[in-house]
Amino acid sequence: MTEAALAPLQRAQQLAGGAATVAVVAAVLIALGAVAQGVSPALNVFATRELTPDLAGVAAVINAIGIFWIIVLPSFLLGGALLDLSKVLDEYGKGQFFTLRASTHVRKAAEGALWALGFKIVGSPTLLSWVTHEGRGFIWHMEPFDLGLIAFAAFVAVLGRVLEAAARIKEENDEIV
Numbered sequence: 451m452t453e454a455a456l457a458p459l460q461r462a463q464q465l466a467g468g469a470a471t472v473a474v475v476a477a478v479l480i481a482l483g484a485v486a487q488g489v490s491p492a493l494n495v496f497a498t499r500e501l502t503p504d505l506a507g508v509a510a511v512i513n514a515i516g517i518f519w520i521i522v523l524p525s526f527l528l529g530g531a532l533l534d535l536s537k538v539l540d541e542y543g544k545g546q547f548f549t550l551r552a553s554t555h556v557r558k559a560a561e562g563a564l565w566a567l568g569f570k571i572v573g574s575p576t577l578l579s580w581v582t583h584e585g586r587g588f589i590w591h592m593e594p595f596d597l598g599l600i601a602f603a604a605f606v607a608v609l610g611r612v613l614e615a616a617a618r619i620k621e622e623n624d625e626i627v
Contacts, residue, residue, distance in 0.1 A: 459545075467543030473536035477529035484525030492518035513581060520577045524570035531562030550617040557610025563603040571596055 492514045534555045541552035575589040 463543050463545050466539045470536045470539035470543055473532045473539060477532040477536070480525050480529045480532070481522075484522040484529075487525075488518045488521035491521060516581050517578065520574050520581065524566045524574055527562055527566035527569060531559045531566060534559035534562055548613075548617050548620050550614060550621065553610055553613030553617045555610075556613055557607055560603045560607035560610055564600065564607065567596060567600050567603065 538552050538555040538559065541547075541549055541555070546552060571592045572588065572590055575591045576587075579585040579587075579589050
C-alpha cells in the first residue's frame with residue numbers, strides 16, 4: 451500500500467479509536483440524564499400517594515418503580531445501541547474494517563436505535579398512560595424528526611446486513627487464498 455493511501459487509513463483508525471471512547475461516554479451520559487429525568491415523576495408518585503405499610507403502599511412503590519423504568523427505558527436502549535456502535539469503532543480503530551464482528555455490531559447498533567425509538571414513540575407513552583390510569587388505548591407520540599431517525603436507523607441496519615454479507619464473502623475468499 452502506498453504512503454498516500456496509508457496516511458488516510460491511519461487517520462481513520464485514530465478517529466475511530468477516539469470515537470469509540472466518545473460513544474461510551476455518550477452512553478453513560480444518556481443513562482445518567484435519563485435517571486435524572488425519570489426520578490422526578492417517580493418521586494411524584496410518592497408525593498401524591500400515601501405510603502402505608504399495607505398492600506396499597508406496596509402498590510404505590512411498585513407504581514413509582516414502574517413509572518421510572520417506563521421513562522428511562524428508551525434512553526437505556528439508545529445507550530446500549532451506542533455501546534454496540536463503540537464496539538464497531540473499536541474494531542475499526544484496530545484496522546479491522548471488513549470483519550463479521552464489526553458488521554454485526556453495525557446492525558445491532560441500528561436495531562437497538564430502532565427499539566429505542568419504538569419504545570419512545572409508542573411503548574413509553576402507552577405504558578405510562580396505563581400505569582397512571584390516564585387512558586387505556588395505544589398512544590403515539592411521534593414527531594417528524596422521529597420518523598427521520600427511524601428511516602436513518604433502518605437504513606443503517608440494512609447497511610449492517612450488507613456489511614455482514616460482504617464480511618462473510620471476504621472470509622470465504624481469505625480461506626481459499
